[in-house]
Amino acid sequence: MHRGRRTRQWLWQWRSNPLRRREDLVEAWIVLAVWTVVVLGGTLVGLVTARAADESFARLRSERHAVPAVLIESTVRAVASTEGVQDNLVRAKVRWTTSDGSPHTGRALVDSGRKAGSTVTVWFDDEGQLVNPPPTAAHASAQAGLLGLSAAFALSGLVYGAGRAARWRLDRRRVDEWGSEWDRVEPQWRRKTM
DSSP states (O other): OOOOOOOOOTTTTTSOOTTOOHHHHHHHHHHHHHHHIIIIIHHHHHHHHHHHHHHHHHHHHHHOEEEEEEESSOOOOOOOOTTSOOOOEEEEEEEEEOTTSOEEEEEEEEETTOOTTOEEEEEEOTTSOEEOOOOOHHHHHHHHHHHHHHHHHHHHHHHHHHHHHHHHHHHHHHHHHHHHHHHHHHHHHHHHHO
């Protein structure tokens, strides 16, 4: 048994032929626009987002300063969770001396399992407030890349969804046109078959 081979014609929507409808050409332009925006726009949005996030993390690293402090209270060793993941940081009371020599106390994130009196590093912002440590360059780079990738996927998903909605409207329009054509032709056809 010989099976006919189906030939695929590239860009058939762009070629002029008597069966091509205006909606087919509009659909071809929609598909081209959607994929252009997905590829170029997604790349651009991803790169811009990643760069902005990386600059934000770099600004955090430059605004936060490490200062040595002394633990006032001992910290409890963190217990591993059921998945084996362990968080080594806990909040504890610390004492530090500012650049003008005045002593201060506060609560900061420190490594778990430390004894009172041991030296730890705490972080301050430019206003002198205790803050969390800034992300390392490698961690910030990974986060920036993930944010950029997420932004690219979000834009691509929105554009693809809008394109699918537009194509669905075109399909509905074609179905309605086919229905009206059938309503017009079917009575003549029925007479010939009777």
